[in-house]
Amino acid sequence: NAGVTQTPKFQVLKTGQSMTLQCAQDMNHEYMSWYRQDPGMGLRLIHYSVGAGITDQGEVPNGYNVSRSTTEDFPLRLLSAAPSQTSVYFCASSPAGLAKNIQYFGAGTRLSVL
Amino acid sequence: GQSLEQPSEVTAVEGAIVQINCTYQTSGFYGLSWYQQHDGGAPTFLSYNALDGLEETGRFSSFLSRSDSYGYLLLQELQMKDSASYFCAVRSDTGRRALTFGSGTRLQVQP
Numbered sequence A: 001n002a003g004v005t006q007t008p009k010f011q012v013l014k015t016g017q018s019m020t021l022q023c024a025q026d027m028n029h030e031y032m033s034w035y036r037q038d039p040g041m042g043l044r045l046i047h048y049s050v051g052a053g054i055t056d057q058g059e060v061p062n063g064y065n066v067s068r069s070t071t072e073d074f075p076l077r078l079l080s081a082a083p084s085q086t087s088v089y090f091c092a093s094s095p096a097g098l099a100k101n102i103q104y105f106g107a108g109t110r111l112s113v114l
Numbered sequence B: 001g002q003s004l005e006q007p008s009e010v011t012a013v014e015g016a017i018v019q020i021n022c023t024y025q026t027s028g029f030y031g032l033s034w035y036q037q038h039d040g041g042a043p044t045f046l047s048y049n050a051l052d053g054l055e056e057t058g059r060f061s062s063f064l065s066r067s068d069s070y071g072y073l074l075l076q077e078l079q080m081k082d083s084a085s086y087f088c089a090v091r092s093d094t095g096r097r098a099l100t101f102g103s104g105t106r107l108q109v110q111p
Helices: none
Strands: A004-007 A010-013 A019-025 A031-037 A043-051 A054-057 A064-066 A076-078 A087-094 A109-113 B003-005 B009-013 B018-025 B032-037 B044-049 B053-057 B060-065 B070-075 B084-091 B099-101 B105-110
Touching: A004 A087, A010 A019, A019 A031, A019 A087, A043 A064, A043 B099, B003 B084, B009 B018, B018 B084, B018 B105, B032 B060, B044 B053, B044 B060, B044 B070, B070 B084
Parallel strands: A010 A109, B009 B105
Antiparallel strands: A004 A019, A019 A076, A031 A043, A031 A087, A043 A054, A064 A076, A087 A109, B003 B018, B018 B070, B032 B044, B032 B084, B053 B060, B060 B070, B084 B099, B084 B105
16 A cells, blocks of 8 residues: 655755656545645645646645646646755645545655755 | 644653643634654644544544634553654645644653
8 A cells, every 4th residue: 555655755956946746646536735844833735636637726835836637646846946945845635525634645755955 | 814723842751641732713614633743754644523522542532622612632541652743733724625734742752
């Protein structure tokens, strides 16, 4: 059972570089989302998707793009990395219709922007 | 907007009982969730309350009072492996099934 898989686990970027954080889930979940977690803080929603072809902004979307071409994959793109984007990024998925709204998280990508 | 308040840190000894409180403000309420996160790990689901009262899952219980916008997580028979951060969360106003999290309570269990 792979669940939610994120790659890479660690990444160091220079200011201005771009990169894509990968997220894949094998549970056929309709709902996927990206969060960032800064030290000592809770998770903040960046972007989310309620199904293939549908994405929308969360609480802190600036500087990030997403796409959802398949149910399984939900990549997060940093357009021009900035030191303020140094954080741990978590991808999560959730099945539709479940009242408990359980989010299943990937192991995270630890990103440093120099 | 939404906000959740919880204590930043709690310390307890092995075998004891600890309660982590959470107060929330949200325009639409769809239940209060609790997640556990060990250092360097991913958040994992612990418990969920949609209605007032106590939900029990093994050593962990969660309580909700909707009229007080308040809930708590109760951990009994504490073990060293319970040392982790605990987050309360409500459904986000912006992200449909996404969650808005509190800042987390770091629990340290001492021998």
